[in-house]
Amino acid sequence: MTEDILSAVEVRLNKGGVAVLEDVSFSLVAGHIHAIIGPNGAGKTSLLRLIGLLDRLDQGQVIFGGRAVSPDCPDSLAVRRQMAMIHQSPMMFNSSVYHNVSIGLKFRRTPRAEMDRKVNRAFDFVSLSGFGPRAARTLSGGEAQRVALARAIAVEPLVLLADEPTANLDPRNTLVIEDLIRRLNRERQVSVVMVTHDLGQAERLAHEVTFIAHGRVVETGSTDQVMNFPRHDLTRTFLNRGLVL
Numbered sequence: 001m002t003e004d005i006l007s008a009v010e011v012r013l014n015k016g017g018v019a020v021l022e023d024v025s026f027s028l029v030a031g032h033i034h035a036i037i038g039p040n041g042a043g044k045t046s047l048l049r050l051i052g053l054l055d056r057l058d059q060g061q062v063i064f065g066g067r068a069v070s071p072d073c074p075d076s077l078a079v080r081r082q083m084a085m086i087h088q089s090p091m092m093f094n095s096s097v098y099h100n101v102s103i104g105l106k107f108r109r110t111p112r113a114e115m116d117r118k119v120n121r122a123f124d125f126v127s128l129s130g131f132g133p134r135a136a137r138t139l140s141g142g143e144a145q146r147v148a149l150a151r152a153i154a155v156e157p158l159v160l161l162a163d164e165p166t167a168n169l170d171p172r173n174t175l176v177i178e179d180l181i182r183r184l185n186r187e188r189q190v191s192v193v194m195v196t197h198d199l200g201q202a203e204r205l206a207h208e209v210t211f212i213a214h215g216r217v218v219e220t221g222s223t224d225q226v227m228n229f230p231r232h233d234l235t236r237t238f239l240n241r242g243l244v245l
């Protein structure tokens with residue numbers, strides 16, 4: 001039996017007076033990687049922020065671990081702390097790599113020895129042992145994304161929310177990040193929602209795929225079904241030419 005760890009139910013989100021998400025339902029199976037694909041402006045980042053409890057919805061529900069949650073619920077901080085997010089352009093504080101990786105643990109007031117242990121474990125995982133004292137702003141794009149991933153996993157989240165984490169990387173670094181996300185999922189049972197423009201990446205990594213266009217879910221299902229046997233013309237058009245106007 002599969003169990004959803006995180007879902008959105010018939011969500012509507014307005015921004016600047018217009019609906020950027022409309023009647024969107026989405027669910028992440030515990031232990032799976034779920035890719036969100038779709039054209040620019042479709043609402044992918046908006047959906048990711050919404051399920052990450054970073055934005056308030058206008059209608060519908062976000063469910064985490066079987067319970068309705070929101071940025072305003074009493075334990076929203078505790079829920080948010082079970083999720084970690086990474087972005088297309090990794091955000092680096094102007095300090096050491098160690099400080100950048102430890103930041104989430106510092107917010108959680110993790111004791112020093114435990115923090116050191118978790119940061120070093122995260123460094124090992126992304127193969128950046130020894131990078132701690134380096135200035136974070138001097139890293140290459142690929143290294144910075146690995147540091148961002150180390151920061152995300154240092155807090156041992158249940159769910160990783162990744163917004164086009166390889167969009168600025170070359171193929172070699174893309175494969176490194178993909179491999180890390182795959183291992184995080186397989187070895188540490190982290191469930192992953194991943195926005196990607198790279199259809200090959202969705203096919204390589206994801207168990208499920210959701211295709212969003214114009215703020216609506218066009219199609220959702222197993223990766224094989226959506227990518228190889230799309231049911232909707234819009235999905236076929238997007239998969240064939242990557243163009244949905």
Ligand SMILES: Nc1ncnc2c1ncn2[C@@H]1O[C@H](COP(=O)(O)OP(=O)(O)OP(=O)(O)O)[C@@H](O)[C@H]1O
Binds near residue numbers: 016020042
């Ligand atoms: N603060 C805002 N006010 C008005 N409209 C907004 C605001 N923020 C986002 N939008 C609009 O919401 C829509 C969805 O944006 P979103 O960033 O979620 O798209 P996306 O699918 O992530 O696109 P991309 O592939 O370019 O990252 C866009 O049309 C965007 O212009």
Ligand SMILES: [Mg+2]
Binds near residue numbers: 044
């Ligand atoms: Mg986006």
